[in-house]
Amino acid sequence: MNTEAQVIVVGAGPVGLTAASLLARWGIQTLVLDRRPEREGAGSRSICQQRDVLDVWTAVGAGRIAEEGVTWTTARTYYRDRELSSWTFEREGPLPPFVNLSQSRTEQILDAAVAAQPLVEVRWGHEVTDVTQDASGVSVRCGQRVLRAPYALLCAGARAQPLRQALGLRFGGETFDDQFLICDVKADLPGWEDERRFYFDPSWNPGRQVLIHPCPGGTFRIDWQIAPDFIPAEADIARRIRQIIGDRPYELLWHSTYRFHHRLADRMRVGRVLLAGDCAHLVAPFGARGLNSGVPDAENAAWKLAFVLNGWAGPDLLESYHVERHAAARENLEVTGATMRFLAPRSVEERMWRRAVLEGGRVAEVDSGRFAEPFWYVDSPLTTPEPSRPFAGRPPKGASCPPAPGVILPDAALPGGRLREVCRDGFLVLLGDMCDSSLFVQVLGKVTTAPLAVRGLAEMDGTGSLAERLGAGPDEAWLIRPDAHIAAIIPHAGPESVAAAVSRALGGSPDT
Structure with a gap:
């Protein structure tokens, strides 16, 4: 029907x-x-x-x-009983990093x-x-x-x-053999509420890993890597929790096991x-x-x-x-x-290399997981490339990509809101000071019936500093998609070149 x-x-x-x-x-x-x-x-x-x-x-x-x-501030990584490293997320823009x-x-x-x-x-x-x-x-x-x-x-x-x-x-694809036991535990752990802790090969989970994340309300999520045939019993779960938190009172809220795919x-x-x-x-x-x-x-x-x-x-x-x-x-x-090849090595060579990295304290080579980041649509048919704004490649761990066609637009606080908030109502054209917005409005209105706004960068924050923060030139036009990704950065921009980028971003031919 x-x-x-x-x-x-x-x-x-x-x-x-x-x-x-x-x-x-x-x-x-x-x-x-x-x-x-x-x-x-x-x-x-x-x-x-x-x-x-x-x-x-x-x-x-x-x-x-x-x-x-909860936004924890410090990520600590341990090998056995030794701390290998700690680092802190930097806050960029109005929203927390996670x-x-x-x-x-x-x-x-x-x-x-x-x-x-x-x-x-x-x-x-x-x-x-x-x-x-x-x-x-x-x-x-x-x-x-x-x-x-x-x-x-x-x-x-x-x-x-x-x-x-x-x-x-x-x-x-494939499924990894090892299981993971996860528990939601409520406990009073002073100093742990703003830290994420990752343990390689602790004495209380030899040869495998443990990850501890703080959550709201004094709860913690604990993940143990466990053997493929392990069936968790109540007493074993209690023992594992005690090995981490000691004799403090706690409440087990939920637990489960899973495998990685x-x-x-x-x-x-x-x-x-x-x-x-x-x-x-x-x-x-x-x-x-x-x-x-x-x-x-x-x-x-x-x-x-x-x-x-x-x-x-x-x-x-x-x-x-x-x-x-x-x-x-x-x-x-x-x-x-x-990451999984480092966490669960499958060959003698992988195990030897991992052990050498951990025992040698080679922090830059320790892989406990690269945090999620927005993908860059550099090679998308919707993206208009610009040789003067090349994609810099996968950024260093914890860093953001510099603005370029295909990359997500950095967020920034604006009077009464945020930059990204004005991106999700349609296409957005951001213009430098030397561009006449009235000309762009006239031409682009004939190109598409899709929602499209034209805004001067200087007018958006009232100070002119937004263009500086983005690194936008005075004669540039930036075309932003409805998902806040940059579809084009056009130097010496005219209405016709922006119109071509809009057509391309709507799935049209790059030449239209």
Whole structure:
């Protein structure tokens, strides 16, 4: 049966809820289906949310995630009983670099944001078992019912293999043998509430790792790497916790075990169906690149689906979703794969090298996980390259990329708000002092019917310092996409050159 929805989102996890909320911001009616009878209320699960993900959630009315989460200040790394290193995140822009907050609480906040959107309907207890499509739309089967919409976005998680198979997709990769035991523990641990601790080969977990993260309300998330055949018993869990916290009182709130997976679907777009989050890619959690890559999937998919459905771009724009987010997933797999080879070496050579690094205190070579970062769409067909603004490559650990075409726009405080807040209502053209904004408005209004704003950099903060902070020249025009990525930086800019960049960013030919 046909629905009123323009997009069916399969999966009401954080990625699916984010996508539905973003689609609603663009005026797109969305139906969210989830196989579970109701929301699960326990367990930290994915806890670490990166700044640019917090930015997206703030845009959809879920800013409480950034407000309630804990931002630890120091990351300490130990080898056995010796501290190898400690370092601190630098705060860049108005939002914290990340927060720790349980996935359960994150989902509650996102549920509230979705409930406030009249264009989103969520149906629990609707397991999607099949998906088919034709030239005019997508059909999803839920039991005896078939629901239909023009497009579908699959955010159904790692266990969505039947849906991937229905689309003819492979989900190649591997699963690591070792398990991880995770526990949410409430305890009074003075000095630990603002530190993340990573232990290599401690005496109380010999040959393996332990990771401890602070969370709100005096709780801590503890991850132990454990043997493949280990079955945790209550007494063993208690013993492991005592080895870390001593004789202090504590409360075990939740525990579970899991294995790491390293997998990627061969396509993230199949016709009118897009895949996002764990449904499309699985990575080891060190570096928090799971949910922190799923949310950018959702944002990338949402603005492109909305532009196509609103008639602002042709359907070819959707292929850039696969191009951009598949490349981002491959980057995450490369980074997390290197981390897992260090954490769980599989060959004699890898084990010897790791031991030499740790015992030698070669801090620069210790890999406990490179933290999640926004991907750079440098090679995207939507990006207009500029030789004078080359991409500098993967930045040093903990650093941001200098602005360049394809890189996300740095955030900055503005009178009454933030720079990124004005980016998510459409395309944004930022002009240097030497550019006449009235000429650009006239020409660009004839190029596209998509939402597009033209703003002078000097007028945005009233001081002229924003251009200096961004490194923007007085005769430059910067074209910013709806997901805050820089589509073009054009020196000696004229309306025609910017119009060509807009056309390209909408999926048109680079020459149009």
